[in-house]
Amino acid sequence: MINGISINLYLLLSAxxxxxxxxxxxxxxxxxxxFMCIELMLNAVNLLLVAFSCLHKDATGQVxxxxxxxxxxxxxxxxxxxxxxxxxxxxxIDTALLQNLKH
Amino acid sequence: MNLLGxxxxxxxxxxxxxxxxxxxxxxxFSRNPVxxxxxxxxxxxxxxxxxxxxxxxxxxxxxxAVYAGAIMVLFLFVIMLMNLNADDEPQKTMSSKIIAGxxxxxxxxxxxxxxxQTAQILPQTQGAADxxxxxxxxxxxxxxxxxxxxxxxxLLLAALVGAIMIGKRETTESKL
Numbered sequence: 001m002i003n004g005i006s007i008n009l010y011l012l013l014s015a016x017x018x019x020x021x022x023x024x025x026x027x028x029x030x031x032x033x034x035f036m037c038i039e040l041m042l043n044a045v046n047l048l049l050v051a052f053s054c055l056h057k058d059a060t061g062q063v064x065x066x067x068x069x070x071x072x073x074x075x076x077x078x079x080x081x082x083x084x085x086x087x088x089x090x091x092x093i094d095t096a097l098l099q100n101l102k103h
Numbered sequence: 104m105n106l107l108g109x110x111x112x113x114x115x116x117x118x119x120x121x122x123x124x125x126x127x128x129x130x131x132f133s134r135n136p137v138x139x140x141x142x143x144x145x146x147x148x149x150x151x152x153x154x155x156x157x158x159x160x161x162x163x164x165x166x167x168a169v170y171a172g173a174i175m176v177l178f179l180f181v182i183m184l185m186n187l188n189a190d191d192e193p194q195k196t197m198s199s200k201i202i203a204g205x206x207x208x209x210x211x212x213x214x215x216x217x218x219x220q221t222a223q224i225l226p227q228t229q230g231a232a233d234x235x236x237x238x239x240x241x242x243x244x245x246x247x248x249x250x251x252x253x254x255x256x257x258l259l260l261a262a263l264v265g266a267i268m269i270g271k272r273e274t275t276e277s278k279l
Binding site for chain 1: 112113124128162166169173187195225239244252258265
């Protein structure tokens with residue numbers, strides 16, 4: 001219990017957020033939306049890390065969230081750079097067009 | 104303070120969770136990418152509220168500054184540069200959307216089912232309550248996690264250089 005809220009509720013909330021992100025990755029074709037859904041999944045995990053860090057009164061979980069944030073920031077920076085490069089060449093960011101590795 | 108048998112903390116948790124999940128759904132289902140970005144910012148504010156509720160004040164501020172302030176602005180800039188409209192956005196077929204929804208629901212089902220089988224989670228230690236403050240986090244970060252911290256700085260530098268190298272307009276013939 002954290003402030004009268006069961007940890008199970010945090011587990012459920014994180015699972016729901018993660019699944020919404022996963023559905024977004026599967027259901028959309030716009031690559032930018034895909035990136036945003038990945039951010040959503042990362043944030044679901046971050047929320048759970050902070051919840052457990054608060055439950056166990058251990059700061060390690062919150063430090064780990066810092067590292068996840070830094071990795072997410074670099075991922076987004078490089079990913080969006082690649083995306084704008086693809087857009088410059090193909091004039092589209094549809095995932096259905098990015099099939100060069102298939103052939 | 105009690106309302107309908109629930110404490111103030113539980114009410115705040117419920118409202119924040121509702122806001123977070125509703126806006127997260129709207130990120131996925133909104134047609135316009137710009138609207139998606141704005142809904143994602145609101146989702147992040149909901150998550151920052153959860154951090155405040157969990158006594159992680161510093162992380163809440165960093166979360167708003169990094170995600171809502173930096174990353175989402177980056178998304179917004181890229182969307183504006185690409186000039187994407189909702190009308191010409193290619194849509195997946197209805198069947199694959201339904202399959203995606205079913206698969207996501209099954210994933211949630213599996214996660215919840217597995218978590219229900221685990222033993223009751225109990226607090227391991229009884230430490231100080233103010234672990235979310237800058238002082239405590241800084242002590243842990245610069246004592247126990249000094250080496251990972253330096254590695255992360257190298258990662259950020261590499262990402263910076265990589266983003267500039269990739270995004271640079273090539274003057275010569277492309278080698279790709």
